[in-house]
Amino acid sequence: MIDYQNHTLAVDGVPLTQIADTFGTPCYVYSAAALTGAFEAYRSAFAGLDPLICFAVKANSNLSILQHFARLGAGFDIVSGGELARVLAAGSPADKVVFSGVGKSEAEMEMALQAGIHCFNVESVNELARLNAVAGRLGKRAPVSLRVNPDVDAKTHPYISTGLKDNKFGIAFDEARAVYKAAASLEHLDIVGIDCHIGSQLTDVSPLVDALDRLLVLIDQLAEDGIVLEHVDIGGGLGIRYTDETPPDIAAYAARVAERLAGRQLKLVMEPGRSLVGNAGVLLTRVEYLKLGQDKHFAIVDAAMNDLMRPSLYDAYHGIVPVTQKDGLAALTVDVVGPICESSDFLGKNRALAIEQGDLLAVLSAGAYGSTMSSNYNTRARAAEVLVEDGQPRLIRRRETLDELLANERELLKD
Ligand SMILES: Cc1ncc(COP(=O)(O)O)c(C=O)c1O
Ligand SMILES: N[C@@H](CCCC[NH3+])C(=O)O
Numbered sequence: 001m002i003d004y005q006n007h008t009l010a011v012d013g014v015p016l017t018q019i020a021d022t023f024g025t026p027c028y029v030y031s032a033a034a035l036t037g038a039f040e041a042y043r044s045a046f047a048g049l050d051p052l053i054c055f056a057v058k059a060n061s062n063l064s065i066l067q068h069f070a071r072l073g074a075g076f077d078i079v080s081g082g083e084l085a086r087v088l089a090a091g092s093p094a095d096k097v098v099f100s101g102v103g104k105s106e107a108e109m110e111m112a113l114q115a116g117i118h119c120f121n122v123e124s125v126n127e128l129a130r131l132n133a134v135a136g137r138l139g140k141r142a143p144v145s146l147r148v149n150p151d152v153d154a155k156t157h158p159y160i161s162t163g164l165k166d167n168k169f170g171i172a173f174d175e176a177r178a179v180y181k182a183a184a185s186l187e188h189l190d191i192v193g194i195d196c197h198i199g200s201q202l203t204d205v206s207p208l209v210d211a212l213d214r215l216l217v218l219i220d221q222l223a224e225d226g227i228v229l230e231h232v233d234i235g236g237g238l239g240i241r242y243t244d245e246t247p248p249d250i251a252a253y254a255a256r257v258a259e260r261l262a263g264r265q266l267k268l269v270m271e272p273g274r275s276l277v278g279n280a281g282v283l284l285t286r287v288e289y290l291k292l293g294q295d296k297h298f299a300i301v302d303a304a305m306n307d308l309m310r311p312s313l314y315d316a317y318h319g320i321v322p323v324t325q326k327d328g329l330a331a332l333t334v335d336v337v338g339p340i341c342e343s344s345d346f347l348g349k350n351r352a353l354a355i356e357q358g359d360l361l362a363v364l365s366a367g368a369y370g371s372t373m374s375s376n377y378n379t380r381a382r383a384a385e386v387l388v389e390d391g392q393p394r395l396i397r398r399r400e401t402l403d404e405l406l407a408n409e410r411e412l413l414k415d
Contacts, residue, residue, distance in 0.1 A: 029387075
C-alpha cells in the first residue's frame, strides 16, 4: 500500500527516496499488494458467478504486471497483436484471452486463431466477414462474441465514453439481432457470446446495469432465433478515486449483476482495467528547478507529458504530493510541469506544495493509462518501472538508453 511512514511516502513499506536512489527518476512504482487487493475485490464480489476477469491490458501492459495477474488467475482483454504477444509472454493461457477493438488486421486475426484465444469481440459486419475468411483459410473455427453498442450514456468524459450511437465502437443495438443471424450463417465462426463496454472512469454503475439489461433483452430474442449464447461480457469501466470521486461499490454492482443473471446459463466475463491498477501505482519524479515568477510559480520536474499524458490529453487530475514531508516549510502554489516544449506539458496546476528544488514528488493514481500511453516525444527515454513485492523493489522495465532510442533509425541512415 502507498502511505507515509515517518514523513516519507512508501510503497509497501519501501520509502520512495530509496527507490529514487536505486533506480533514478522519473520512475513508475507499483505495489504488488495493491494489485492483488484490487483483483481479489472483484473476485470476492463476483464469487457466486465464477467470472472470467479479463484485465484490460491497455491500462498497464508491463509483462511483470501481466504475469502477476495471470498467476492470480486473471484472463486478459487485448486490442492488438502486440498485446497478445505480451500476455502470452507473461505466461497466460491463450484460452483466457478476449480480443476487442474495431480495427483487427488479418495478421492479428491469424495470430489470435493460431494461439487459440477465448473469443473475438467483433465490432462490425465487415470484421465478421474478414474473420470468417481468415479462419477458413487456416482451417480453424473462430469463436465470436459481438460487441453491441447499447446506446446508453456512461456520463463520463466524452473522450472515454464508448457506448453511445455516435461512437465508433460496437454494432448498433437495433442491428445486432440481424447481424447475429448473418454471423450464424458464416461457415467458420462459432457464436459464443455477447459483449459491451460503454466507457471508462464511471463512478455510477447504473449505466452499466442498464447496458446489461439491454443485452439480456437481445439474448432472449436471439434464443428465439435459435442462437444460444454461452457468455455475456459486461466490459470494464469502473472508476477510481483520483481526487474526491466516490468509486463505485464493486459488491453492490456484483449484486445487481447477479440478480439479473440468476437462473440463466450464462458465463460472466468482464474487462476491468483502471480499477485493477490505477491506484496501485505512482509516478516518482524529482524537481529539477523551482521557477518563481511574478504571477506564477513553476515546479519543473523530470517527468513530463510524454510519461503521463492524462493531464494534457483529458485535463485529468492526479494528486501530487512531496515524498518527504518537511515540517515548517511553507507551501508554495505551483504548476507542476515537465521539460517538454509544449504549454500543455503539465502534470498538475495550482498545487500547494511545501517543496524545495531537488525534492522528490509522487504523482498519484498513475498505475492505469500512465506508462502504456507514454511516448518518446522530445526524444525522451520512457521511464523505468519498479514493482514492490513482499517489501522488495524490483526493476520490471529499464529506462530506455539513448542507444536503444536511436538504434532503429540509425541502422537506416544513408551512407
Ligand atoms: C473494450 C474495452 N474493454 C475494457 C476497457 C477497460 O476499461 P476500464 O479501464 O475503464 O476498466 C476498455 C477501455 O476503456 C475498453 O475499450
Ligand atoms: N486512456 C484513458 C481511458 C481510455 C480507455 C480506453 N478505452 C484514460 O487514461 O483515462
